[in-house]
Amino acid sequence: MIEGLLPELEVIRKDFPILERTLAGGYPLVYLDSANTSQKPQVVIDTMVDHLERHNANVARAMHQLGAEASEAFEAGRDKVAAFIKAPSRDEVIFTKNASEALNLVANTLAWRGDLQVGEGDEVVITEMEHHSNIVPWQLLTERTGATLRWFGLTDDGRLDLSNIDELITERTKVVSLTWVSNMLGTINPVREIADRAHQVGAIVVVDASQAAPQLPVDVVASGADVLVFTGHKVVGPTGIGVLWGRREVLEQLPPFLGGGEMIETVRMERSTYAGIPHKFEAGTPPIVEAVGLGAAVDYLDHVGMDAIHAHEQAITAYALEGLQTVPGLTVMGPLDAASRGGAISFEIAGVHPHDVAQVLDSRGIAVRAGHHCAKPAHARFGVQSSTRMSSYLYTTPAEIDALVEGLHHTRSYFKLDA
Amino acid sequence: MDLDSLYQEIILDHYKHPHHAGLRDPFEAEVHHVNPTCGDEVTLRVHVADGVVEDVSYDALGCSISQASTSVMTDLLIGKSVDEAMTIHQTFLELMQGKGQVEPDEDVLEDGIAFAGVAKFPARVKCALLSWMAWKDATAQSLDKEKA
Numbered sequence: 358m359i360e361g362l363l364p365e366l367e368v369i370r371k372d373f374p375i376l377e378r379t380l381a382g383g384y385p386l387v388y389l390d391s392a393n394t395s396q397k398p399q400v401v402i403d404t405m406v407d408h409l410e411r412h413n414a415n416v417a418r419a420m421h422q423l424g425a426e427a428s429e430a431f432e433a434g435r436d437k438v439a440a441f442i443k444a445p446s447r448d449e450v451i452f453t454k455n456a457s458e459a460l461n462l463v464a465n466t467l468a469w470r471g472d473l474q475v476g477e478g479d480e481v482v483i484t485e486m487e488h489h490s491n492i493v494p495w496q497l498l499t500e501r502t503g504a505t506l507r508w509f510g511l512t513d514d515g516r517l518d519l520s521n522i523d524e525l526i527t528e529r530t531k532v533v534s535l536t537w538v539s540n541m542l543g544t545i546n547p548v549r550e551i552a553d554r555a556h557q558v559g560a561i562v563v564v565d566a567s568q569a570a571p572q573l574p575v576d577v578v579a580s581g582a583d584v585l586v587f588t589g590h591k592v593v594g595p596t597g598i599g600v601l602w603g604r605r606e607v608l609e610q611l612p613p614f615l616g617g618g619e620m621i622e623t624v625r626m627e628r629s630t631y632a633g634i635p636h637k638f639e640a641g642t643p644p645i646v647e648a649v650g651l652g653a654a655v656d657y658l659d660h661v662g663m664d665a666i667h668a669h670e671q672a673i674t675a676y677a678l679e680g681l682q683t684v685p686g687l688t689v690m691g692p693l694d695a696a697s698r699g700g701a702i703s704f705e706i707a708g709v710h711p712h713d714v715a716q717v718l719d720s721r722g723i724a725v726r727a728g729h730h731c732a733k734p735a736h737a738r739f740g741v742q743s744s745t746r747m748s749s750y751l752y753t754t755p756a757e758i759d760a761l762v763e764g765l766h767h768t769r770s771y772f773k774l775d776a
Numbered sequence: 777m778d779l780d781s782l783y784q785e786i787i788l789d790h791y792k793h794p795h796h797a798g799l800r801d802p803f804e805a806e807v808h809h810v811n812p813t814c815g816d817e818v819t820l821r822v823h824v825a826d827g828v829v830e831d832v833s834y835d836a837l838g839c840s841i842s843q844a845s846t847s848v849m850t851d852l853l854i855g856k857s858v859d860e861a862m863t864i865h866q867t868f869l870e871l872m873q874g875k876g877q878v879e880p881d882e883d884v885l886e887d888g889i890a891f892a893g894v895a896k897f898p899a900r901v902k903c904a905l906l907s908w909m910a911w912k913d914a915t916a917q918s919l920d921k922e923k924a
């Protein structure tokens with residue numbers, strides 16, 4: 358028995374109906390692509406079905422019983438998310454379409470007139486290990502405003518190179534945006550340390566917690582973030598919903614993003630006044646059943662316990678790192694000690710392209726990701742164009758890691774690498 | 777899932793020993809195409825003279841399917857008239873988009889028939905077509921230049 362594994366792993370697996378699937382050739386599904394999207398427990402599926410079957414109505418504007426039930430369920434989703442990330446106030450939790458939209462919301466509204474407006478001469482600092490969703494919006498912001506985009510580089514073992522932090526974060530810095538956990542390298546970044554430095558110069562700190570929220574206990578205040586985002590589908594919730602948490606003062610200083618229903622206080626032809634947070638940033642009919650499902654999802658994770666999930670991920674990651682080392686010609690990118698990384702491991706196998714690795718694994722029912730994982734600059738930093746990535750979650754077993762490792766040995770022999 | 781229908785020996789041979797690899801002079805047009813989903817890339821040059829495909833040279837990064845397809849393509853197209861080459865291009869395209877239902881014509885496609893199995897793997901069709909699309913683009917550019 359490996360220490361740190363969830364004690365009731367078999368029970369947990371039963372909560373996820375898809376894990377019983379078999380694939381072409383009768384192979385049982387070995388799902389190692391959870392950093393891409395997580396699987397959904399029965400309780401999330403049932404909660405969403407029940408909402409659609411029994412409580413469906415629009416929220417906030419329907420003056421009938423169903424409308425009241427739907428509004429209550431939707432707002433309960435917000436309460437659950439607020440509790441999940443220890444937000445000081447439920448009003449600081451804004452629902453978006455996904456993490457990408459949340460990041461774009463911040464990067465767009467920072468370009469517009471307001472107390473936090475970014476302009477010429479200002480600097481925005483990101484890192485070389487960001488997902489494209491935390492690079493492109495800042496490129497757009499700095500291109501539009503004449504500000505300058507700068508970034509932390511990476512060390513050879515896949516950590517942030519903080520040696521020039523005092524040159525990067527200066528009086529000119531208005532925003533520092535970084536990922537908490539890298540979706541490619543797995544690295545867990547010292548968010549608090551960087552946030553403290555950023556706050557010394559008066560910058561706001563945006564944290565992409567898309568990979569952190571699924572596997573680490575999140576306390577938004579303790580993290581040091583001013584804004585923190587994540588995406589519903591990676592925390593065993595549905596697609597179509599993301600979360601933007603922001604400190605009240607920051608959210609109140611940002612101008613509205615999209616205009617429309619729900620985000621207003623009153624509308625006249627000349628001009629409008631806006632609702633307070635969170636509604637100020639939620640124009641139009643929101644993702645209602647998705648918010649209900651997300652509430653059930655974070656409740657489920659809280660019930661299992663984020664500390665226990667984190668320990669499980671670390672145990673599985675350590676076991677996987679060990680197993681991967683037995684495959685000749687395999688190089689892992691990112692830190693090699695499980696304690697400083699999350700449950701995504703990208704690797705290369707000399708002589709086989711990641712696409713081909715993933716194809717052979719898929720023929721044995723093993724689902725991994727191949728490509729650049731929306732982190733092209735991080736791949737370029739390590740001189741590779743693409744990689745294969747396995748990513749585990751609370752339902753991953755050591756036996757699945759064994760299947761992966763065996764599949765990789767088989768891949769090498771299929772491509773006659775030892776011939 | 778029938779892996780062997782995807783990874784035919786011919787494909788693996790071309791992957792390990794690609795034909796006509798490298799970028800060469802002279803050329804009238806050079807293009808750079810990428811597959812945005814996986815990041816596979818090809819830089820491809822064409823040299824066309826008197827309506828004949830004199831050379832197709834390339835520098836490519838990618839999986840076995842995309843690399844082998846590039847190699848097979850250069851075998852098929854170099855030395856053909858532009859019109860014949862366009863017909864071969866069309867035939868290969870139809871094979872790849874045929875969802876595995878199209879019977880490949882060995883007289884036209886030669887080693888290219890090995891890609892018939894790829895058509896059954898929708899995620900890999902783009903890999904096989906990457907350099908063919910690049911070639912068509914480059915050839916169109918070189919013909920435009922000629923006219924100008």
Ligand SMILES: Cc1ncc(COP(=O)(O)O)c(C=O)c1O
Nearest residue numbers: 455456457488490540567568588
């Ligand atoms: C670190 C990171 N940031 C952002 C995203 C974007 O999430 P979404 O596509 O749901 O907006 C992802 C997921 O792909 C991610 O891993």
